[in-house]
Amino acid sequence: MNKNIDYSIYLVTDRDILNGRDLYKAVEDSILGGTTVVQLREKYISNEEFLEIAQNLKKITDKYNIPLIINDNIEVAKLVDATGVHIGQKDEELKKAREILGPNKIIGVSVGNIEEALKAQKDGADYLGIGAIFYTGSKKDINEPLGLEKLKDIVEKINIPNVAIGGIHLDNIISVMKTGTDGVAVISEILGKENIKEATENLKKYVNSSLGERKMEKEKIGNIIEEIREKQPLVYHITNTVTINDCANITLSMGGSPLMSFCEDELEEILSFTSALVINIGTMEKQMRKIVVKAGKIANKLGVPVILDPVGVGASKARKELIDDLLKNVKFAVIKGNLAEIKSMAGLKNMANRGVDSIETLENSDEIAKELALKLGTVIAITGKEDIISDGKRVAIIKNGTPILGKVTGTGCMTASLIGCACGSNKDYMLGATLGVSLMGIAGELSEKTLRENEGNGTLRVKILDNIYNINKERFLENEKIILENF
Numbered sequence: 001m002n003k004n005i006d007y008s009i010y011l012v013t014d015r016d017i018l019n020g021r022d023l024y025k026a027v028e029d030s031i032l033g034g035t036t037v038v039q040l041r042e043k044y045i046s047n048e049e050f051l052e053i054a055q056n057l058k059k060i061t062d063k064y065n066i067p068l069i070i071n072d073n074i075e076v077a078k079l080v081d082a083t084g085v086h087i088g089q090k091d092e093e094l095k096k097a098r099e100i101l102g103p104n105k106i107i108g109v110s111v112g113n114i115e116e117a118l119k120a121q122k123d124g125a126d127y128l129g130i131g132a133i134f135y136t137g138s139k140k141d142i143n144e145p146l147g148l149e150k151l152k153d154i155v156e157k158i159n160i161p162n163v164a165i166g167g168i169h170l171d172n173i174i175s176v177m178k179t180g181t182d183g184v185a186v187i188s189e190i191l192g193k194e195n196i197k198e199a200t201e202n203l204k205k206y207v208n209s210s211l212g213e214r215k216m217e218k219e220k221i222g223n224i225i226e227e228i229r230e231k232q233p234l235v236y237h238i239t240n241t242v243t244i245n246d247c248a249n250i251t252l253s254m255g256g257s258p259l260m261s262f263c264e265d266e267l268e269e270i271l272s273f274t275s276a277l278v279i280n281i282g283t284m285e286k287q288m289r290k291i292v293v294k295a296g297k298i299a300n301k302l303g304v305p306v307i308l309d310p311v312g313v314g315a316s317k318a319r320k321e322l323i324d325d326l327l328k329n330v331k332f333a334v335i336k337g338n339l340a341e342i343k344s345m346a347g348l349k350n351m352a353n354r355g356v357d358s359i360e361t362l363e364n365s366d367e368i369a370k371e372l373a374l375k376l377g378t379v380i381a382i383t384g385k386e387d388i389i390s391d392g393k394r395v396a397i398i399k400n401g402t403p404i405l406g407k408v409t410g411t412g413c414m415t416a417s418l419i420g421c422a423c424g425s426n427k428d429y430m431l432g433a434t435l436g437v438s439l440m441g442i443a444g445e446l447s448e449k450t451l452r453e454n455e456g457n458g459t460l461r462v463k464i465l466d467n468i469y470n471i472n473k474e475r476f477l478e479n480e481k482i483i484l485e486n487f
Helices: 021-032 047-063 074-079 094-101 114-125 148-156 173-177 195-230 246-253 264-271 288-301 319-327 339-346 363-378 403-407 413-425 428-449 457-469 472-480
Strands: 010-013 037-040 070-071 083-086 105-112 127-131 162-165 182-185 232-237 257-258 276-280 306-309 334-338 379-383 387-390 393-398 482-485
Touching: 010 094, 010 127, 010 195, 021 037, 021 047, 021 232, 037 047, 037 173, 037 393, 037 403, 047 070, 047 074, 070 074, 074 083, 074 094, 083 094, 094 114, 105 114, 114 127, 114 148, 127 148, 148 162, 148 173, 162 393, 173 182, 173 195, 173 246, 182 195, 195 413, 195 428, 195 472, 195 482, 232 288, 232 413, 246 257, 246 413, 246 457, 264 288, 264 387, 276 288, 276 387, 276 413, 288 306, 288 319, 288 428, 306 413, 334 339, 339 363, 363 379, 363 393, 379 413, 379 428, 387 428, 403 428, 403 457, 413 428, 428 457, 428 472
Parallel strands: 010 037, 010 182, 037 070, 070 083, 083 105, 105 127, 127 162, 162 182, 232 257, 232 276, 276 306, 306 334, 334 379
Antiparallel strands: 379 387, 387 393, 393 482
């Protein structure tokens, strides 16, 4: 079973709302209008009648190659060989459903808060139905609807497909889709209308408009890969000596040209033909401390974007003083760091700091990124389990990545090099930062998939370089896990 399902228009059946009209014709009309998933929902009939309806309905969904999901009834779902089943919090446990239906069937779970969503995801749900978002006639037992903010919170914290459900109509659907959800589950907005095909078409226009805007922005991000390969930007690094070779190699893999130098006398000459400048304070050599501010000033004067990697800024007084000096004198295109580093730069108290590592969660990191971006007039990239990028208005939440990246020294430094390549090729530094950070996550995921049992972090390092070398727009779009807000 192919689990790559389009959840954008998810129809939930309700014969009562049809007022005697034929269910099968109604469902077929909705499919002709653009419905992408059909869920058969029957709460108060016998198993025999449920099975008969499901068998008849499956003939229609099979005709148009549309997934058929059975609500609550695992037995009927198995008997008709449905695409899958949807279960609620009080229905069959997910584990039991999986045991009965097997690994290839779709199992969706209804959730009403972040705890339920995370548990369902952990337990192996294929998608979530989140709601009720607004008050709805089909759910008489809800005390208080979730609302858009809570929907957005859940969508941002999960990594599996999801649909919003409950009181969704044409007048609120754009706001719902802006939360980043993958689709809308509706009953009355389709089946309650006189012309079901037309109603579905209208609904699909709104949903596709929102999904289309997301797709266009992601394609813009992917286009930067081609721009890098075409322009071959020269990225000048004043970086730490531990990872300098890796930064050079990742720049070459990306299609850029690396230049590494600590010579103050040639700064002006080099920066005159440089596409981007990356400053990384990881090893804090005296020569580096002496030239980075000067290099940043010259780059600003020449219009060269400067990327700052404030490695371990909170670990020592000397590092903090250097960063303060840089912030005072240099305008940065992008500042990339983990949450502890970014909070230290913002003057916020850290719970702990372990040198170049962060042990903090990303709670409220989107607000921290937005506020610091506005304050400094730059793009802030916070890396972690989920990466947050913001220019003060737009926000990108990147869910690509794997803990195994931590087994290779310098992946953070290499990420700054990728950002340098992107910002040296495209003047929208928000998109450049988003591309650079997401590419490292994608490379980690692809590398982990092909890592054999007897291979270790040495092989992993090479695979990361190879996957960056072989990345293209199409592969990026196939693998990206990015939520865009306010784009």
